[in-house]
Each structure stands twice: as structure tokens, then as C-alpha cells.
Amino acid sequence: MRPRQPDEVGQRRRAGLAGRCGAQGDSVCYGSRGAQVGDRSPLAIEQFHLFLAGGDAAYCGWSGRRNPMNLNQVTLPSANVKAAVEFYRRLGLQQIVDGLPDYARFECPDGEATFSLHRVDRVREGPGVVVYFECENLDASVEKLRRDGIPFDEEPRDQPWLWREAYLHDPDGNVICLYHAGENRRSPPWRMR
Numbered sequence: 001m002r003p004r005q006p007d008e009v010g011q012r013r014r015a016g017l018a019g020r021c022g023a024q025g026d027s028v029c030y031g032s033r034g035a036q037v038g039d040r041s042p043l044a045i046e047q048f049h050l051f052l053a054g055g056d057a058a059y060c061g062w063s064g065r066r067n068p069m070n071l072n073q074v075t076l077p078s079a080n081v082k083a084a085v086e087f088y089r090r091l092g093l094q095q096i097v098d099g100l101p102d103y104a105r106f107e108c109p110d111g112e113a114t115f116s117l118h119r120v121d122r123v124r125e126g127p128g129v130v131v132y133f134e135c136e137n138l139d140a141s142v143e144k145l146r147r148d149g150i151p152f153d154e155e156p157r158d159q160p161w162l163w164r165e166a167y168l169h170d171p172d173g174n175v176i177c178l179y180h181a182g183e184n185r186r187s188p189p190w191r192m193r
Helices: 006-014 042-053 081-091 138-147
Strands: 073-078 094-099 103-107 114-119 130-134 154-158 164-169 175-180
Touching: 073 081, 081 094, 081 103, 081 114, 138 154, 138 164, 138 175
Parallel strands: 073 114, 130 175
Antiparallel strands: 094 103, 103 114, 154 164, 164 175
């Protein structure tokens, strides 16, 4: 798919097929087919995510690059966003958007990706997504969190893929992996060239 020119984005936006960016400092695009621009409800956010997943992505600005893509955020469902917010704050994430009881968004202490929660009536059971947060000093981080009352499902352990990992879960049962990989995160010895 070729990148859209700025006038195409504007035409799609006027037609109600794409969202807007930078709403009050928030860099997420909201609004998609049938949703009001600026609608931040979980349904509107989910509709926009589905819109993007359909391969017909709306672009926020024009970079001139072919196929611009960067991971902006990961959003997890939560039956109790307030309890989940407290959990992720204790993990060390900085809350940047407070849309309680329906939505919350965080920045990681390092890097540019963000992390968010949106309210659902019921969280799906069974295996799901695993969210990985890298810690420079994994063992010290795990020990501090344990002292703060956060239980771990698996203690820090060296893995065959050269990462050191510890597992826990959030109040909704979403699996969280705290890990340290250093150079091996993106450049393991077996990386494809």
C-alpha cells in the first residue's frame, strides 16, 4: 500500500473515516468509521483499532517515508481500570491520561512507547497476550516490587534465548514479564541478517 498524501488524509478525515491526532496533548488518534472524532470511549478506541487492523491505516501527519510504522502503545482490557492503574503505577509506569473509570494511559520510564488500559465488562479467560517490560537491573527491581507487596508467579531466571525473565500478573490476570536482555533484545546471535 502506498503512503497517503496529506490531502488524502484530510479528505478521509472530513468523510469521517479517520480520526484526529494531538487532542489536548494526547498523541493517540481517535474516531473511525461511525465514531465521533474525539470520542474516547472504549468502543470508539476498539473500533479505531479494528479499522487499523483492516489494513487501511489512517496516518497522523506525513513523514515522507514508505510504509511508516512504529509501535506506539499496547492496550490491555481491564474489568477494573482503577485497580489496574494502581498496579501499573506500583510497577513504575507514569500515568499520563486519566479517563477513569474507562481508560488510563501510561509512559514507560524509558523509551517512547506507551501502555494503556480500557474497561471491558469481562476479561477473556485463558491464554492471551504477554506484555514485556525491560528492566536494567531485573533482580533489584523484582526485589523492590516484592517488598512493596507485589507477588510474582516466577522468580527471575536465565532463559535459553539469553534473556533473564520474571513473571507476574495484573489484577485482571494479564501476564506481565519483567526482563533484561540488553543487546540480545534486538540483536541475539541468531538474528536474521
